[in-house]
Amino acid sequence: MARVLAPLLWLIVPLVVQAQNPTEPTINATLTGTVIDSKTKETLIGATVKIQGTTNGASTDRDGKFRLVTGQKYPFTLLVNFVGYKQSEIVVTQSQITVALVEDNNPLDDVVVVGYGTQKKINLTGSLAIVDAKTLANRPITNATQALQNVPGVFTNQTKGRPGADAATIRIRGAGTLNNNNPLVLVDGIEYPLGDVNPNDIESVTVLKDAASAAIYGNRAANGVILVKTKTGKNGKFSIDYNFYAGSQKATQFPDVVTNTVDYMIGKNRALANEGKPAESSEALINEFRTGTDPYIYPNTNWFDIMFRNAAIQEHNLRISGGTEKTAFSISLGYLDQDGILIASSGKRYSLNTNVSSEITKRLKVGASLTANFWNSKESAYSADDGNGEGGLMGLTYRGLPFQTAYAQDGTYADQWIRVPGHNFFRNTVALANEGFNKNNQYRTLANVFLEYQLPFNIRYKTTLGANLLYGINKYSYPAINLTNPKTGAITPIGNTPARGVRQISQNNINITNFHTLNWEGALNQHHFGALAGFSLERFDDGNFSAYNEGYLGNDLTELNAGSTSPQVTGTGGASRLQSYFGRFNYNYNEKYLFEANFRYDGSSRFAKDKRWGFFPSFSAGWRASEEDFIKDLNIFSNLKVRASYGKLGNQNVSLFSYVDAIALGQNYNFNGTIVSGAAITQLSDPNITWETTTMSDIGLEGSLFKGKLTFELDWFDKQTSKILRQISVPGQVGNLAGPVKNIGAVNNRGFEVTVGFKDAVNDFRYNLDANLTYVKNKVTNVNGQKYYSGNTIIQEGSAIDSFYGLQAEGIFQTADEVKAHAFQNAGTVPGDLKYKDVDGNGVIDNNDRVVIGNSIPKFVYGFSGGFGYQRWDFSFIFQGLQDVDTYLSGNLAQPFKNGAGVTKNWLSDSWTPTNTGASLPRLTTSNGYPQNFQTSSFWVRDASYLRLKNVQISYSFPSKWLSKAGIDVLKVFVNAQNYLTFSNFKFSDPERNLTRADLIEYPNAKTISAGLNVSFK
Secondary structure, X not given: OHHHHHHHHHHHHHHHHHHHOOOOOOOOOEEEEEEEEOOOOOEOXXXXXXXXXXXXXXXXXXXXXXXXXXOOOOOEEEEEEXXXXXXXXXXXXXXXXXXXXXXXXXXXXXXXXXXXEEEEHHHOOOOEEEEEHHHHOOOOOOOHHHHHOOOOOEEEEOOOOOOOOOOXXXXXXXXXXXXXXXXXXXXXXXXXXXXXXXXHHEEEEEEEOOHHHHHHHHHHOOOOEEEEEEOOOOOOOOEEEEEEEEEEEEEOOOOOEOOOHHHHHHHHHHHHHHOOOOOOOOHHHHHHHHHOOOOOOOOOOOHHHHHEOOEEEEEEEEEEEEEOOOEEEEEEEEEEEEEOOEOOOEXXXXXXXXXEEEEOOOOEEEEEEEEEEEEEEEXXXXXXXXXXXXXXXXXXXXXXXXXXXOEOOOOOEEOOOOOOOOOOOOOOHHHHHHOOEEEEEEEEEEEEEEEEEEEHHHEEEEEEEEEEEEEEEEEEEEOOOEEEOOOOOOEEXXXXXXXXXXXXXXXXXXXXXXXXXXXXXXXEOOEEXXXXXXXXXXXXXXXXXXXXXXXXXXXXXXOHHHOOEEEEEEEEEEEEEEEEEEEEEEEEEOOOEEEEEEEEEEEEOOOOHHHOEEEEEEEEEEEEHHHOHHHHOOOOEEEEEEEEEEEEEEEOOOOOOOXXXXXXXXXXXXXXXXXXXXXEEOEOOOOOOOOEEEEEEEEEEEEEEOOOOEEEEEEEEEEEEEEEEEEOOOXXXXXXXXXXXXXXXXXXXXEEEEEEEEEEEEOOEEEEEEEEEEEEEEEEEEOOOOOEXXXXXXXXXXXXXXXXXXXXXXXXXXXXXXXXXXXXXXXXXXOOXXXXXXXXXXXXXXXXXXXXXXXXXXXXXXXXXXXXXEOOEEEEEEEEEEEOOEEEOOOEOOEOOHHHOOOEHHHHHOEOEOOEOOOOEOOOOOOOOOHHHHOOEHHHEEEXXXXXXXXXXXXXXXXXXXXXXXXXXXXXXXXXXXXXXXXXXXXXXXXXXXXXXXXXXXXXXEEEEEEEEEEEEO
């Protein structure tokens, strides 16, 4: 009997045990569950679920659910992750669970991009700023340089809205050199223009502002470094994302110009009378315009209304990304279609971004990426704002007069029937805009491959090879145009424009980069170490070719070989090399005491052989006081860190071969009365020129309070640039040669940055507010005693770079006695003229009385941003501002009747007369006919400070329970306004302008209203 019962017992006991312990299923049991947001209870799509210690995992579907064959016995630990949420570790004891993830609001755990790697934000000892994809989302940004608006320590100045050429100027902590102040931009580790990256492809932008963070880039880091990381795929997650917006653009601001012909004629006659000159327009002509009814013969034209329009803009972006456990990929396509606000101008951008990475083995990882950008833009052959004739179409538009019109009665282009000084020829801007073309096709790509191998002793080797390629063709077709006199019907060719012809310019640049790094990390108890060593080679080759031809039989013939006369060919090329060794050492004790050292040893072919190498080190340290027990006991600070840094950076931006006596062609000689071709040295050189060097110190304090709700960051910096390269003057007795470029200059930028942020949530309502302020004092400390004049500006010791320089105005003369008692200005000075200060006290106003009268570099750059959200609604805004900065205008319309141009309304209503002595402007004259009042003086310096609403956005996210039935994971709709609100005392045009440019011929900025949507499938 026992032999029979024993086997039965072996079968029955497990069944009884299983009945008594229902939570212990078989090994291949299935686990199902749902992942939700702990606060909103919304399901999370694409969350990663993985069993700890294994590779077994799954992702949640469009309903936030997952199903997983565990292969485990209870209990086991499940790891649940989702972007933007804290990881959750769940001990599983049953077959069905719900996991609630908590949003991760602790930025200290963030990993940020730094030179040749990444670091935890809490361990950083340098000063940097970060812009993430969320900040850029859905904004109608047409150029990625605009993404750095409202970044602490960064002055971003977008001066134009020209399609394909609307990049912003970026300055990091002031202007440190008298040469090129542009920062170094690296995209995925390779030098590449920021403006040629589709903003939708950007995952993050890191701005390295001090020597501690930037020294590892050595000779090109003096102006700051911008690191761009493009979006990549995620392991184990497949998604399709589509973003779209469409909108309308219009110019931000134009001068308030006189558009009534009679008012213009009377005003011009008054100006000439004040100069003692006869009237330009007779009373009969004025009366003819008063009574005339034909709008073609007697127009009152506003050329800004004719030449500018409300222009459409639309953008589409599609991204497909995903991967397996070991391979991730991403591919995106972008299309931007932008009509210009100037008529007959437009631009289209086609972009591609693709990358793939794969773990071939546990030690070997490889990857490749491709970023490509193709711009196709078109505008008039007479160009928008180039120095072409009177400044291209913009310059001619600012010279347009109200008695001129665009079209004659029969629809042909109109000529003017009145000739006035400055307008002996009428260059009809509508005709010039519509006929002929300037087509610019530019293709730029960045190809990047890497290999990463894990060596013994936790050493990781990585090599990267990148190629930055540019190919562009710029083609001009100059047409022949006839104009019709609207009064007589006479037809004449348009005057004073280029002859009918074709010009074609090609450009090609190839930059090859190869770098190798060894990276090691280790720990001994609470001591953590990190080290990086690297080597790089970079090669830069560029060239351009230009050809021109005339003698075309018609405007439709636009190929070079269709012309028959005046062929011209030119071309240039250049090459330079850069070889570098670099390294970094990190140490921290228990993430409390921090130290970092960086160096770079650069050799550049731009200098003579014995001057090519430069060493650029930096040192920084930090103390996380919040990790001390006496700070923890206060229970106030989530983080409190003090940091300091010191280092040297370089700048190699000098023209090639500046260290040798270059021979210039075209220096012809006369031999026995015969002119023969020749060459000669026309400029001296200094073979000892070398790097510009920037020494920077930084002291920072950063922290967060109230569980991270309130954050702050303070920085004081001192940036001293020495050995600045600048051409000097030499006496004419040495052979009438241009002076050499020498290391003579020094510039100091000293200032501080303050950043404060607060965010919180109350039930379904959430809000955040961030503000930043940067103060920079710029000062030229040495130019070897020389002074450099350029138009209205000066560079001299003791002043800021490009300070405005002129006479000091003291008001307007009111009486003849006041004129007589004052220092002598001009024999024709009368009441109503400007009064200038006699600075040197010699009784005569002359050039010796000139002083610094304004500052073109803003002392204060500030901004603030914020947002509010309720349930699925979100509202956000970004403001940017400048303070204590000036500009100076002296071009057409800025001064009355200049060069035959028109006049703004304030000159007719608010200029000085004997009965209007309290006027804000001097007596009305033409600026060319009576230049005394229009000398460069403080009277015409304009305050260019402003505060601008760069973007405001409202969005709504549809609930997932509505979308899951349609197979959609995310659907958001939004409305944007860009540049729609500006506060400024500068009313003449847009205050966000090239501050040293005296004219107004730049393509205007645009303000945009747009609406769009985001759709995701996962």
